[in-house]
Structures are given as C-alpha cells and as structure tokens.
Amino acid sequence: MRVLARALVLWLTERSLIRRIVQRSSPGRRFAGRFVPGDSLQDGLHAAEDLAGRGIAAMLDHLGENVESAEQAAAAADTYILALKQSRERPELDCNISVKLTQLGLDAGVDVCVDNVERVLQVAAESSPATLVMFDMEAHEYVDRTLDVYLSLRGRYPALGVCLQSCLRRTYDDARRIGGPEAIVRMTKGAYLEPPDVAFQRRSDVDRSYVQVARHLLESGSTLHLATHDERLVGGALEYLDRTGTSRERYEFQMLYGIRRDLQARLVAGGQPVRVYVPYGTQWYPYLTRRMAERPANVWFFVSNALRWRS
C-alpha cells in the first residue's frame, strides 16, 4: 500500500502540467519553502546560522542532479567550492557539504565526475581539519559507480563519506566491503522507488536492514551518521549507543531541513550530536517530489493549502 501510494505520487509529480503548477504557483513555492530554505547559497547559510543557534550542525546541498553536459558538471563543482569558501568564513558554523555524483558529471563519464569531485575535495582539504564531503546515494543504477569513486578517493581524502540505503538488498554486502575505521557512512532508508528484485518492499524489512547494516558499521569501527526521522530507529540507536558506550566522535543523528524539528530539539536537549541537511538552489523540484512521496500526507497538505489560497 505504502509502495503504491509512493509510486502514484511520483507518477503524478512527473506529469509536466503538475510540475508547472507546483513550480510556478505561489502555493507551490511556499510549500517548497518548508523543505528548501531558498534559491541561493546565502539562503542555505542563513538556515545553517539559524540551526547553529539551536545547537544543530548543518550539511549544505546545492540542489541539482543528472546534469547533461560536462560544462554543467564543472559549474556545479564551482558552486560547491564557493559554498566551502563561504562557510569557512563563518567559523561559528559547523557546516559540511553533500554532493550528488550525477550533478558532478557521472552520466557524462566517471573521469569527468572524478575530476570535479577532486576539485571540490582539494578545496575541502585546505581547511584544518578538512571539511567533510559526503556523497549522496542516488537510484540503484548508480550505486556501483558511486562506491567505486568513493573507494578510489578515500585513501587520499580521509574527510570523505558516502550514503548507503537500507532498502537495497545489496546494502549489507556493501557495508561489509566499505566498513572499517576509515569509513564515514550515512545510513538512510533510501528515497527512490526501486523494483522488488533490488529492493525490499516491506517497511519492516527496510527497517530490519537499517538496524543490521548500522550495527555492522559501528562494530567495524566506521563513523556512522544515523540519517532518519523514524522515532523507533532513533530510540533503538540511542539505547544501543548507550549500552555499548560508543563515543560521540563516532556518530551523529541527521535529519532533513523542515522535518521533525521536535525530534531534532529533543536529541539536542539530550546532549546528542545532530546535523541537518540543508538543500538550497533553484533545482528543487525533484527533491520536493521525493519528500512528497515519502509522506503522501504532504500532497494533501499542499493541495488543501493551494485551494485555500485560491478561494
């Protein structure tokens, strides 16, 4: 049922008429503002400052994916370099960045992508300590290439991490391959609609896989970013981390901008490290559709607000 609702939302939001309505209407832009603080780097940095005031660290994501040319990919790398330089000018912020490899040219070729990633990593390494750069994980067709690029670079750039998705059947094996003291891994459930041959379809299986992979990563000495808003998973993780006496240097909780601020605040009040993913930029539509598909109630929220606005 959940998978069907998700598929329906994604199908609807891919229709060009709906895309135009959401992108161009005021209710659409207002709704996007709940998940994306604004179009510019300054908007992202303001959001990071606001989070810092609440004891929360930030991770900037300049929105964009599947760019069509090497020029666009190089331009995307430049935007991250600017983000690194500008956040460095604000030493009061604990701010790292997250990139999508298809935004940095993966579709144009692994070499194009690696050149761009390295330009970003070199600037990230200029600060002391180096600013962490995370790779988002995209749809399953990109997992092999993303992990290959990550493994080929992490020896030279230790402040590099990657996201894994517990919905994918392969992920436990991937965690065994990349886990270890040199690994920095963001653990998520996965935001893409994936077919049954590659991904678990039942929520209980996705959650079980999340716990299994997260435990393996911690036991192998990896640094773990627990990226979820699921209270049951967060509660289970807190109990496990406390019982095993895991140092706060080795993990943090992560959530998305605009989601479960109450849970973020509760974790901060309990002395837990929390970081929020702050997406910014004009290319917010695909990001927004994933947030809608995760929680179809968001669609009804949008539609009812749009109708209220029109009446």
Ligand code: FDA
């Ligand atoms: P789940 O979907 O079960 O939600 C638990 C609760 O959280 C819900 O009951 C609701 O209260 C709240 N919630 C969740 N989503 C919401 C929404 N959209 N709107 C309102 N409330 C919502 N995925 C990926 O494929 N690649 C990636 O690189 C990343 N990166 C990433 C970074 C960070 C910091 C986070 C937190 C998440 C990601 N994700 C991701 C997204 C992730 O895979 C997943 O789709 C979402 O986090 C939703 O799953 P939850 O674990 O929150 O659980």
